[in-house]
Amino acid sequence: MGFISLGCPKNLVDSEVMMGLLDRAGARLTSDVAQAEILVVNTCSFIDTAKQESVDTILEMARHKTSGSAKKLIVAGCLVERYRDEIMKSIPEVDAVIGTGELEAILAAAGLSSPTPSAAMSPFNILSGAQAAVTHPGKESQSGTHKHGEVLKGHGGVPFGPRAENATELTGALAPEGGLSVTTNFRPEGNLREQQGRFTREDWQGAAHMLPTYLYDETTPRFLTTPRSSAYIKIAEGCDHPCTFCVIPNLRGKFRSRRFESVVAEAQSLVARGVEEITLIGQDTTCYGEDLGLKDGLATLLDVLARIEGVRWLRFLYAYPNRITGKLLETIAKHDNICKYLDVPLQHASPAVLKTMKRGAGADIFLKTIEKVRAAVPGIALRTSFIVGFPGETVQDIEILEQFIQAAKFDWLGVFSYSDEEGSGAFSFNEKVPKRTIEARKRRLMKLQQSISKQAKQQWVGRELVVLAEGESEETPLLWEGRTQFHAPEIDGKVYINDFAELGPDVTTLEPGRFYRAEITEAHEYDVVARVLSGPL
Numbered sequence: 001m002g003f004i005s006l007g008c009p010k011n012l013v014d015s016e017v018m019m020g021l022l023d024r025a026g027a028r029l030t031s032d033v034a035q036a037e038i039l040v041v042n043t044c045s046f047i048d049t050a051k052q053e054s055v056d057t058i059l060e061m062a063r064h065k066t067s068g069s070a071k072k073l074i075v076a077g078c079l080v081e082r083y084r085d086e087i088m089k090s091i092p093e094v095d096a097v098i099g100t101g102e103l104e105a106i107l108a109a110a111g112l113s114s115p116t117p118s119a120a121m122s123p124f125n126i127l128s129g130a131q132a133a134v135t136h137p138g139k140e141s142q143s144g145t146h147k148h149g150e151v152l153k154g155h156g157g158v159p160f161g162p163r164a165e166n167a168t169e170l171t172g173a174l175a176p177e178g179g180l181s182v183t184t185n186f187r188p189e190g191n192l193r194e195q196q197g198r199f200t201r202e203d204w205q206g207a208a209h210m211l212p213t214y215l216y217d218e219t220t221p222r223f224l225t226t227p228r229s230s231a232y233i234k235i236a237e238g239c240d241h242p243c244t245f246c247v248i249p250n251l252r253g254k255f256r257s258r259r260f261e262s263v264v265a266e267a268q269s270l271v272a273r274g275v276e277e278i279t280l281i282g283q284d285t286t287c288y289g290e291d292l293g294l295k296d297g298l299a300t301l302l303d304v305l306a307r308i309e310g311v312r313w314l315r316f317l318y319a320y321p322n323r324i325t326g327k328l329l330e331t332i333a334k335h336d337n338i339c340k341y342l343d344v345p346l347q348h349a350s351p352a353v354l355k356t357m358k359r360g361a362g363a364d365i366f367l368k369t370i371e372k373v374r375a376a377v378p379g380i381a382l383r384t385s386f387i388v389g390f391p392g393e394t395v396q397d398i399e400i401l402e403q404f405i406q407a408a409k410f411d412w413l414g415v416f417s418y419s420d421e422e423g424s425g426a427f428s429f430n431e432k433v434p435k436r437t438i439e440a441r442k443r444r445l446m447k448l449q450q451s452i453s454k455q456a457k458q459q460w461v462g463r464e465l466v467v468l469a470e471g472e473s474e475e476t477p478l479l480w481e482g483r484t485q486f487h488a489p490e491i492d493g494k495v496y497i498n499d500f501a502e503l504g505p506d507v508t509t510l511e512p513g514r515f516y517r518a519e520i521t522e523a524h525e526y527d528v529v530a531r532v533l534s535g536p537l
């Protein structure tokens with residue numbers, strides 16, 4: 001089987017779950033699409049460009065079926081939630097579609113059956129065999145656009161390799177509860193939003209009526225595709241926020257958290273497999289546990305995970321601005337192994353735009369939050385992203401945003417062009433901003449950030465930091481690429497390593513996935529250069 005995963009890390013985890021299920025049922029996964037009898041495309045449909053990329057990839061895979069090299073084509077993911085019937089109707093090569101809430105249906109679609117659980121079968125079946133054979137997933141670049149893998153004409157795809165001979169099953173600390181979990185817990189806020197029509201798909205002809213409720217748990221097999229030392233854990237799914245530009249809640253359903261013990265058990269299992277960097281993800285990680293009745297759920301979870309021996313770097317992505325509590329910041333500051341890194345997509349800074357986006361707040365409030373964050377966690381790296389060209393956005397709104405970017409001095413910043421999505425609140429808004437204006441505004445903001453980033457990176461020169469060596473540079477084998485705790489996987493700038501002579505005359509290479517102490521020697525706009533001082537640590 002060949003597997004192509006598009007979109008964000010949350011979709012990547014879904015792909016890993018489907019591959020884990022397939023692997024456990026006896027399927028052989030290959031990274032060579034020409035060899036695969038069954039092809040699966042796990043799609044993204046967040047914005048226009050993502051949809052286009054998904055459709056292009058499906059059509060490209062359909063050619064393998066027409067040529068006879070593949071016998072089945074399965075389409076999974078967000079595009080299915082949105083255009084279920086249309087995909088089947090318009091692309092006759094597609095044999096089956098699987099929504100985001102139906103991951104286990106991949107087995108039936110592939111013609112496999114789920115193995116009967118036996119006493120010998122471990123509840124922890126986290127497989128890592130594909131790690132060596134997999135290219136990196138798509139990422140948000142500094143420009144806010146998606147940069148994608150190299151395979152399949154340079155767009156989108158992450159083809160997954162065969163399970164290595166030595167892939168093993170794990171036994172974790174908790175007793176299995178059996179099967180795949182379906183939660184029934186929702187936040188009162190989510191139920192209210194449902195009554196208000198937040199999750200409606202009425203405008204979406206051919207979409208399924210049922211919203212997804214699926215959540216994987218620690219008993220679900222996962223086939224890890226990230227580099228050996230790093231893994232994502234999805235701690236929650238869905239979103240209850242009313243942001244008017246966003247259709248993710250319509251695609252992914254109401255917010256629901258994984259059980260606390262399940263996340264801890266998965267983290268323990270990953271560490272037992274050699275993972276040292278854990279990145280917690282969800283549409284909104286800062287709401288974690290609210291549906292389970294937990295107060296300060298994310299802070300409590302981080303506090304427990306940070307105590308697991310072997311966790312070197314722990315971080316979470318996608319914070320909602322008004323949920324950055326004192327307790328959360330205290331927890332980040334308290335543990336050396338919680339990365340001093342906060343990703344908080346703010347979307348805009350003009351109060352008028354944020355109001356129509358149904359997010360509220362504005363530059364003044366955000367600056368106070370940033371001040372609080374920096375006071376509580378000195379040296380913390382801040383990442384954010386903005387949307388430009390939201391309906392009704394004026395020149396004054398952009399000036400407010402520019403002044404805010406100037407004042408806030410983010411370490412990492414992405415700018416996205418507004419994408420008009422059917423089913424979103426803003427789809428019916430008037431005063432749409434012309435595409436050319438949107439692109440000009442985006443360029444202006446990125447240019448501003450470029451100069452802020454360049455100045456900030458200069459301050460890094462001379463610092464000694466721990467760097468995770470990720471592999472030889474894609475640009476030249478003379479350089480290695482790595483990251484510090486201030487860089488999240490796949491999304492921020494890079495550390496280029498050009499010198500490791502200090503390790504001794506016999507050392508001719510670094511070990512990918514190992515941590516080294518290094519000194520920053522040069523700074524560029526987004527990237528820095530380092531020389532290794534000692535390691536691996």
Ligand code: SF4
Pocket residue numbers: 239240241242243246247248249283284320
């Ligand atoms: S917080 Fe807003 S932008 Fe983010 S997933 Fe939820 S609705 Fe979409």
